[in-house]
Amino acid sequence: MAEERFSKQETLEMRQRLIGQSCRLFYSEDPVKIVKARGQYLFDENGKRYLDCISNVQHVGHCHPAITKAATAQMDLLNANSRFLHDNIVLYADRLAATLPKKLSVFYFVNSGSEANDLALRLAEQYTQHEDVIVLDHAYHGHLKSLIDISPYKFRKLAGQKEWVHVAPLPDTYRGIYREDHPNPGQAYADTVKDLIEEIIRKGRKIAAFFAESLPSVGGQIILPQGYSSKVAEYVRSAGGLFVADEIQTGFGRAGTHFWAFQLQGEDFCPDIVTMGKPMGNGHPLACVATTVEIAGAFTANGVEYFNTFGGNPVSCAIGLAVLDVIEKEDLRGNAIRVGTHLIDLLKKLQEKHEIIGDVRGIGLFVGLELVTDRQNKTPGTKTAAWVAKRLKEEDQICVSTDGPWESVLKFKPPMCFSMEDAELVVRCIDRILTDMKANDLTLQNEDI
Secondary structure (H helix, E strand, O other), X not given: OOOOOOOHHHHHHXXXXXXXXXXXXXXXXXXXXXEEEEEOEEEEOOOOEEEEOOOOOOOOOEOOHHHHHHHXXXXXXXXXXXXXOOHHHHHHHHXXXXXXXXXXXXXXXXXXXXXXXXXXXXXXXXXXXXXXXXXXXXXXXXXXXXXXXXXXXXXXXXXXXXXXXXXXXXXXXXXXXXXXXXOOHHHHHHHHHHHHHHHHHHOOOOEEEEEEEOOOOOOOOOOOOOOHHHHHHHHHHHOOOEEEEEOOOOXXXXXXXXXXXXXXXXXXXXXXXXXXXXXXXXXXXXXXXXXXXXXXXXXXXXXXXXXXXXXXXXXXXXXXXXXXXXXXHOOHHHHHHHHHHHHHHHHHHHHHHOOOEEEEEEEOOEEEEEEEEEOOOXXXXXXXXXXXXXXXXXXHOEEOEEEOOOOOXXXXXXXXXXXXXXXXXXXHHHHHHHHHHXXXXXXXXXXXX
């Protein structure tokens, strides 16, 4: 490990001076300075260990030796432009193809989820010759200008909604328009998209794509109701559009039961385009777009070469292959099922004990704990969620973040090596904090709604 150069305070002062202030730190009031990581653990400059429930990017665990070995070996041999012929890119594409439905057989490699989603937009527009895009409320698809435009989570705070962007209700069965007691929420939410499509067509506009995360993350760790995606795909395709599944947060087995979260919607459902990123390189910048021969053919037919300087380079693909190997060899999908189920069960038991826990939802190691100050009205417990996250970090050295439209959801997307003991520790600490709040009547007033 490189010798530490600056004190925490010096590093913080330099960061404040040199790095744009819109690039925010976790725990900005008292940031954690991390100098080393292994598996699901982070270590600060004093050697203090933190349990990491945040880093879904370090998918198979921080600094996994197999990933480091693959990266350094390939880096020592060759790292060249992907316009030179090389085995790694085709080996990797072939391995990815084996995890996807047969029709998703053409791949474009890029460096980030934002690049992947931007390219998916271009593919959809080129193939359909349409412009309009339907997205889910509270969605976030990336930081490029094209993606801010289709991310209500961002554009509502900025320039507002473009006329070619249309927002469908988030299929949230906890606090959405159709809830758990609805006989068929999947169909009901899909029909809201159908109504939106009819409205778009009446305006004389045409749809290029429906764009959605397979499990909406920024929206609050939402599990889409069964049947939703296949019905939406049917409606969108009948209007001449494509279905784009954003798997950047949720792909590569995080759901446990399936390699891709869109597969939770049933074997008969297949998107037209799938984007992937974050966990793909275990922290190395690696992302991809998968699509059909027909859609790729339309993109080629425009006569303009698509070239990405670093996308699909030999080192990136060696790392990608190593990540797939570790997922398989260490049965990380099985671990996600076992540990995720245990975590959800423990949190549901806490829900029986603590009135402030409004909802527990998730699958595999994609879990949300929604806090409310009033179960009946489902008033978001924004300040309470922030308080719990703060105390977990300060008292227990557990890193958890919040999400959802009101930042009232404690989210769990840890590295996939997260253990049963880790799950038990987190729940035990949350229980202690909530019990303490109740015992000392620490009600946080003026909840941010």
